[in-house]
Amino acid sequence: MISGFDYGTSNCAIGVLNNKDNQHSAVELLPLERGHAFIPSALYAIERELICENVARLIGNKTLQPDYLNLRSNQLNLARAVRSREGISADEQSLFIGLDAFDEYQAMTGEGYFVKSPKSFLGASGLRSEFLAFFEDIVTAMMQGIKQRAEKHLGDSITHTVIGRPVNFQGRDAEASNRQAIDILTIAAKRAGFQSIEFLFEPLAAGLDFEAKLTEDKTVLVVDVGGGTTDCAMVRMGPSFRDNELRENDFLGHSGERIGGNDLDIQLAGRSLMPVFGMESLLKNGLPMPTQTFWDAVSTNDVAAQTVFNSMQTEQRIQQWLLDSTEPELIQRLIKFRAEKQNYQLVRSAEQCKISLSDNMLCAVELSYIEEQLRCDVSREQFASAIERPLAKMTELMDEAILQAGQQPDLIYITGGSAKSPVIRQAIQQQLGDIEVVDGDHFGSVAAGLTVWANKVFR
Template identity: 50%
Template sequence: MFVGFDYGSANCAVGIMEQGQVRLLPLSKDSNYLVSTLYALDRDLICEAVLQQLSQDKKAQYSKLRAAQLSRARHARRELDLDPDEQAVFVGEQAVQAYLDMPEEGFYVRSPKSFLGATGLRVDQVALFEDIVTMMMLHIKQLADGLLNGAQITHAVIGRPVNFQGIGGEESNRQAEDILRLAASRAGFEDVAFLFEPLAAGMDFEASLNSDKTVLVVDVGGGTTDCSVVNMGPAHIDKVDRSEDFLGHSGQRIGGNDLDIALSMKAFMHHLGLGSMMVNGLPVPSKPFWNAVAVNDISAQREFATLSSSNMIKELIKDAERADLLNRLLKVQRDQLGYRIVRSAESAKIALSEQDEISMALDYICPALHAEVSTQMFIDAIAQPVAQIQALMAQAIDEAGQLPDIIYVTGGTAKSPAIYNKIAAIYPEIEIVVGDHFGSVTAGLTRWSQRVFN
């Protein structure tokens, strides 16, 4: 069976074709989407979990490649006093819940796709991301296969951003595709192909067009924003090769995660001491606050988790005017609560789509602590990343050399009125169509899979 597979920065989804229509498979209890997260009681236990689920023909080679990690995994299982068959790795909502239950004890990664194109990764770091993605794909494929009444998924078109990383260029893109391709093979896919996510989102919209149009597709996802100017319509939809229709594109690692981080800094971190003063009259350094919530920056997260970071915060507390606030930052560092703070910001962002103000509980940091968050605060916080999204739209149009007839906006992040209004304001004379905020990419990937593999 051929499917579209959106291995997204925020969520994952799988689509199949039924009687000419796309159907998304329900990967979660109450949703077609699986949250892009993984939690392990110890990071070396990830490769152990992968090995257990690999097909027999792949186990020997994988065991040889991961001999050192598997040895450490056996030691970790003994140290954690885990039974041989006790679950130690969780994916999706199970991962989120495990992290919330034990934030200081395990290894938690949100939006692993955001890291796949990172420059300067060591061999062991690339191997870790291969295992993370493989584990997630194994989980998703098993879920999907179980929903198909005995059928098996064999081929998939996987969505990819125009650029996985703002820097690194094609080398970063090749690294990310190589990780995804290897993980898919280990997970049991016989063959995979890749398609730019904004083009995939536009293909679903194209199916509704009655005449040919030039369309700017703006896909604001969880980890990346991609923009593509594409010729679409009845004269184009049946082509297998769409390269001539693809007029211009741009992409950057800027998305919903960045907006959540920016809101965390603006709305929450002053409750932890950001902006307060030292007794010598100098402001408290901002870097540890940024490192605490920079969940899509592996270097920042690694630095914040170190003993030296803990010691530095303790030294700041000694000479701070508001030591009580910085003690909250120390708790965040000790208990690894950065992801939870960003998750609170994401919840606030969603709530602000329906109301102008929201009170967010931060009692996991300090009893009875609440932060008041307003729409205007959100708009102010995201001014810089939104300006980057607007610049990407202009870049794609400049590359195409023409204005589009329609702007098609999709991606979960674009659901926020604060984001949509900024996108609409840049070209007010052009018609804007808002697509399925979450399902359009998967639908396009699914349609394309029928053409690529048939």
């Protein structure tokens, strides 16, 4: 079968074209977890070394298995040693994805290996070969699990797919970054069992879903605020264009950068939640508490920041703050937070707060997993203030795409989970003035568009 695969930063989805009546075809997003079409981009392993073992066991294309076993021989030996040392039986589940990964992470505080939004790391510069291999395994394990769930629902195998990609995975050295990320995704998709793989820009995919509904030609600015990136595309759409096999000439301008919903969550976590750990407290000498360590704590999409936060130097620095702070009880809370590796959990709380503030003016963030009865009230106004800098960058990307196209759009089509926020929608409207703004399916438009395109390129 043919599919569209949205391997997203925050959530993943996979779609197929359903034409059971042989007359009318419609995109069907397949249920992947607890009856829902979207599965959070998260993975938890009882032990880090067991990830490659799961990949080896579930490689979809068995002709690739011998080469993989040879490449990962050292890691597989480590995995066997870990199973023996920890008493983990061969039939015990050791890897979880999606909501199950969050459940295990929260139940096993401070233990195991947890990663959220691995797509954020794929284009990171300066990664050593062993880290690239590790990211290949993480992505492969997630793709294997998602593909298996989709095929179980269909009762059929999925062999061809179009995978969404941002315009740029990273801002710096974009060409090399994009090449590295695409290589990782391609290798992972092949090991997961896809025989044919193509890629399509995510904003264009989101626009294809919208284009099917247009009754007249329009020049559309597609603004896709994803979890890891914001992508903008100026596209000619409508009845005169949608049957074109090649769309390059209809793609008038595009821009994109690694700034998305995750960055909004991190900014909100830093400015509104980290103060309960002492971020805005004073030292006994009257100086303010240094803030960089607190930002490192919540920068869960930054490998370097996480490395620094978990370093011995940071532990020693925090211990010194415990002596120097005017509010040592807050620093003690930070010490416990760091020891129990609750930073991903805190950023997820910020994400849930962001979602709540789409419909409410105030959100009470429950932090009882940090400390009993701990909570923090956050207003929509505070959220707007917290995300001011990344939001300004998002609107700059819109201007860049319009400048490339050399014309104003007839309408603006906004999609992506974070674009649901009234704060972001208002910023878009203020930036471009009196141009109609249309909301898409904030979560499913990319997967739907990828599915439509897959059935064009593979038919």
